[in-house]
Amino acid sequence: MHITRHLADLPADARGGAVAIGNFDGVHRGHAKIAERLVARAREIEGPAVVFTFDPHPVRVLRPHEYPPPLTWTERKAELLTKLGVDHVVAYPTDEALLRLTTREFFDLVLRESMAAKALVEGPNFFFGHNREGDVALLGKFAAEAGMSLDVVEPNSEGGELVSSSRIRRLIGETGDVGRALTMLTAPYRIRGIVTHGAGRGAKIGFPTANLEGIDTILPAEGVYAGVGRLVGRDGPMGVWPAAINIGPNPTFGEVHAKVEAHLIGCDETVYGRPVEVDFLDRLRDIRTFASADELVEQVKKDVAATQTIVTKNY
Structure with missing residues (x-):
């Protein structure tokens, strides 16, 4: 390059x-x-x-x-x-x-x-x-x-419309339709950020997340997504994992501020302070409030299983 x-x-x-x-x-x-x-x-x-x-x-x-x-x-x-x-x-x-x-x-x-x-x-x-x-x-x-x-x-x-950057930007940013966007892109849509410390709730329920900040490209609309996350070093990727990605607040715990959290499935490395890139393959569901932490855990298990299936099939 x-x-x-x-x-x-x-x-x-x-x-x-x-x-x-x-x-x-x-x-x-x-x-x-x-x-x-x-x-x-x-x-x-x-x-x-x-x-x-x-x-x-x-x-x-x-x-x-x-x-x-x-x-x-x-x-x-x-x-x-x-x-x-x-x-x-x-x-x-x-x-x-x-x-x-x-x-x-x-x-x-x-x-x-x-x-x-x-x-x-x-x-x-x-x-x-x-x-x-x-x-x-x-x-x-x-x-x-x-x-x-x-x-x-x-x-x-x-689909009867011209393929353009503005059209793709609307699909990603307004509707979160990263799957449709992928049909028009030459590679999955990717963001990058630095991992910072969050509230630590993901680790407490068995699904630790990398909280990304400093993202300089358009964010997909609020929702839960299936994708791939990678730690990035000076010479390129240092590890690649399926990723269940949450964009938005966590209303189950009373959060109102949107954030980007990626659960890197199977990753046991320390990622704090390190750059991570995330590719988006498909949108799984909307953000919603769960009646209890246990109900949230059950849904996250489904999100993780769906992510693994999508990554295996498409990546």
Whole structure:
């Protein structure tokens, strides 16, 4: 996985290839279609397949009050793109100077001079330059003048609707339908956080949980989910377990504050203070109040059994 933050640091083997520009948030199946064409064009011209993306999303700089939580952090995005065959990811630090560039300035400075692109691949709804004044028609005009090719890839549809990051964000954040979202993503939806000390009630009833804080992507809607949790070290995963995940309060014990708790099934390691990533496979049920701790325990046993079945089947 190769990530470049500044064009001045772009290595020689990331220049002279095929380039796709976009946010690629979530790296869904529509993005995969673009990546497939990008890689094919790169191989045809015997150059690298490069994705130019933005960190953060331009909306966060222009209209921070409208900025939605992302689906992926930069390293995760690059990891997913690499699995699709992309050779290099440029995660450009979005600032006002970049956003002030005219369409011609952006094309000349970024694509022609810095990246020495020979081929471009975009979706039909691509816009670039100050105030998003440039579209694929203008990009095609600039590309033809510079001797570059431009492939425009039609978007994917699912259930009669276009596959998009905003649609997936609604499914996850508003309804918690991570299973439906998974049909549109190229990998299960993942969050990351640091394990902190909680009330310790899970351990007392036989189901210790990792309480996650510092999550920087969108949270699924309140509910109980089946997924996979992994401890993460400097060099990658240090352990992977099925996980029953609770998002929301624990009303049985009078809690009103929402939190994220993952019971890592079979994990006996100390996880406090350590980073954990959680993949979501399916939604099991709503949050509800139980008449007693014993009734809660019986339900958690069912959640754990359902999680193990789902993970075995799908992961």
